[in-house]
Amino acid sequence: xxxxxxxxxxxxxxxxxxxxxxxxxxxxxxxxxxxxxxxxxxxxxxxxxxxxxxxxxxxxxxxxxxxxxxxxxxxxxxxxxxxxxxxxxxxxxxxxxxxxxxxxxxxxxxxxxxxxxxxxxxxxxxxxxxxxxxxxxxxxxxxxxxxxxxxxxxxxxxxxxxxxxxxxxxxxxxxxxxxxxxxxxxxxxxxxxxxxxxxxxxxxxxxxxxxxxxxxxxxxxxxxxxxxxxxxxxxxx
Amino acid sequence: xxxxxxxxxxxxxxxxxxxxxxxxxxxxxxxxxxxxxxxxxxxxxxxxxxxxxxxxxxxxxxxxxxxxxxxxxxxxxxxxxxxxxxxxxxxxxxxxxxxxxxxxxxxxxxxxxxxxxxxxxxxxxxxxxxxxxxxxxxxxxxxxxxxxxxxxxxxxxxxxxxxxxxxxxxxxxxxxxxxxxxxxxxxxxxxxxxxxxxxxxxxxxxxxxxxxxxxxxxxxxxxxxxxxxxxxxxxxxxxxxxxxxxxxxxxxxxxxxxxxxxxxxxxxxxx
Numbered sequence: 001x002x003x004x005x006x007x008x009x010x011x012x013x014x015x016x017x018x019x020x021x022x023x024x025x026x027x028x029x030x031x032x033x034x035x036x037x038x039x040x041x042x043x044x045x046x047x048x049x050x051x052x053x054x055x056x057x058x059x060x061x062x063x064x065x066x067x068x069x070x071x072x073x074x075x076x077x078x079x080x081x082x083x084x085x086x087x088x089x090x091x092x093x094x095x096x097x098x099x100x101x102x103x104x105x106x107x108x109x110x111x112x113x114x115x116x117x118x119x120x121x122x123x124x125x126x127x128x129x130x131x132x133x134x135x136x137x138x139x140x141x142x143x144x145x146x147x148x149x150x151x152x153x154x155x156x157x158x159x160x161x162x163x164x165x166x167x168x169x170x171x172x173x174x175x176x177x178x179x180x181x182x183x184x185x186x187x188x189x190x191x192x193x194x195x196x197x198x199x200x201x202x203x204x205x206x207x208x209x210x211x212x213x214x215x216x217x218x219x220x221x222x223x224x225x226x227x228x229x230x231x232x233x234x235x236x237x
Numbered sequence: 238x239x240x241x242x243x244x245x246x247x248x249x250x251x252x253x254x255x256x257x258x259x260x261x262x263x264x265x266x267x268x269x270x271x272x273x274x275x276x277x278x279x280x281x282x283x284x285x286x287x288x289x290x291x292x293x294x295x296x297x298x299x300x301x302x303x304x305x306x307x308x309x310x311x312x313x314x315x316x317x318x319x320x321x322x323x324x325x326x327x328x329x330x331x332x333x334x335x336x337x338x339x340x341x342x343x344x345x346x347x348x349x350x351x352x353x354x355x356x357x358x359x360x361x362x363x364x365x366x367x368x369x370x371x372x373x374x375x376x377x378x379x380x381x382x383x384x385x386x387x388x389x390x391x392x393x394x395x396x397x398x399x400x401x402x403x404x405x406x407x408x409x410x411x412x413x414x415x416x417x418x419x420x421x422x423x424x425x426x427x428x429x430x431x432x433x434x435x436x437x438x439x440x441x442x443x444x445x446x447x448x449x450x451x452x453x454x455x456x457x458x459x460x461x462x463x464x465x466x467x468x469x470x471x472x473x474x475x476x477x478x479x480x481x482x483x484x485x486x487x488x489x490x491x492x493x494x495x496x497x498x499x500x501x502x503x504x505x506x507x508x
Contacts, residue, residue: 087310087470095470097311098265098296179265179296182279197415198274199422199440 007202011210021183026214029187032100032174033167036107040163043108044115045156049149051116052123053141063120069113074106078176081106085177098179103187106173111163118159122152154233157226161219168215188214263292264475267304267312269383270413272458273297275433275502281491285482291475299382299413307331307461310468313476315461316483318431319383323459332461336484339492339503340457343387344435345448347373347427355427359450362394369397372406374426378417379409383456388429391453418444431456433502458503460484483507 014022051063083089085097085105096102126148127134134144149156171189178185180194188211195204272278273295282293296306300317307315308331315332317323326332345355345364353373355364368375377399378385392399399407408426410417414434421428422442430438435446448454460480465471482488484507492505 086306087468089309092310092470098294179294181265181294181296184294194274196419197270197413199415199418199438201419201440 004202004205007200008206008209011203011206015210024183025186025188025191026210028100028185029168029189029211030214030218032103032187033107033164036104036111036167037160037163039104039108040111040115041160044112044163045119045149045159046145047112048116048119049123049145049152050142052120053127053144053148055141063117066113066120067117070117072110072113074110074170074172075176077106077109078173081109081173081177097177098181098185100178100185102177103174103185106177107167107170110170110173111167114163114166115159118162119149119152119156122155122159123148126152154226154230157222161222164218165215168211168218261290261292262472262475263294264313264472264479265294265296265311266314266316266479267296267298267307268316269300269303269318270297270415271318271384271431271434272316274415275437276497277433277492277495277502280495281488284487284491285479288482288487289475289478291478293479299378299380299384300386301381301383307463310463310470313463313472314479315463316458317383318456318458319386320457320459322383322386323461327461331464331467333464335459335461336480337506337508338458338460338483339489339505339507340455341432341503342449342456343384343429343454344432344446345427345429346421346435346441346444347447348425348443349445350443351447353427356447359448361391361429361448361451361453364448365391366395366397368406368427369395369399369402372402374406374408374424375399376417376421376424376426376428377407377409378414379411380413382414384414384429384431387456391429394453433497436497436500436502457506 015026048066051059051066081102082097084091085094085102086092087097096105127144130144130148130151139147169189171193174185174187175190175193178187178190180186180190188207192204192207192211195207268278274297278295286292296303296312298306300319300322303312303315303317304322304326306312307326315323315326316338323332323335327335345361347353347355353368353371355367358364377388400409403409408420408424410420412420414430415438417428418430418434418438419440420426422440422444425443427447460483462473462476462480463471465473489505489507492503493501495502
């Protein structure tokens, strides 16, 4: 049995000593996933809010579809994005396969439904609370979307974090479209998969612990920001 | 045609996401996990990159998947280990020409207790026959990789179709070499592996080499340039330069000198 404690210490000391390779991997993971989450928010949040307030035929079906897409299997998304970006695919001329951009695209596809579904839920409740006010002001349903999104911003932080959690943790999509190329598209999760396949189980596990630590750090940071914003909001009120 | 602004914005996104990464000429090599997991490529590639300034980006998957990716044009060079499949790749026009690069061998590993009593002879066919008749657990890659293709050739020689026993003593992992070795290690099963991956594998548990040295366990690696006539995007000049280097004196010497724990992993044999 390999010594987990010593492997973990080794992985941790690589981080603390500023091992450039490991740091590059950590930073690429963060960069790809944060980018993907921001783009997903730009697409998913307005869409989710619109879905919450708009009234049209097939709305229920669309909500069910968006909710279901939260469970998209990363491998399938990876495969779809691969087929799009492959030189034989429709977007092959862009030469994006095996680049961080390809990984961002795959994660955007994974995370956008989460943003849309969670936003829809939050905004729908808020829209009910505000419905009389908005109606008395003569604001149309869709025009109220920016106001509702702004007022729901603290609750939407949870959606951001849920999306980030999905993005930073997934391996199935990024390993297909990124190719796990050293120094180019190797991120935390694909490194863990690689070390596991080399039988370096303790090192893989140690990297996993570091990944969880990162996720905790990001969550704590965002939650601290949200808390501060809330306090300021109260003091202004 | 893709609208120019979409192309531009995707490009900008790519630049931002890869900021700090110098844009240098590169090629994509579709290869197998054994060349990467063994550490060979990490060892020899810096020499080529320093000499030519061409960055070699390796996508390490099974031989079957590497060939399919290359057929889709998602690579410039193919470096794998299944000669019949590689020759088919060239015959079908997807590759320009195949060259021998190096070889090593497959080994049959299994639990030290050796319940099927395979450790009698350097005879892979007799060993697999013994595994089948004793129904001792056997893990197969089951992923159309070079190693999987080799394993299936040996079963054919035995005259047994192990997939009929799939799910009982014959377990198809459907995974890479390392992941399959983890499965075999976890359940104390027999498994065919290339020697390089085995030597660099860290989770052997109770497994050890039981059958080796049978000439039929020969494992040849070959390199092929993806045909630019099929895929105009192929970086043919840089890819050819890499192939010339790999089968030339510098590449061959690099392969020759790579050792892990004092053991040579691959034996260069380019003509």
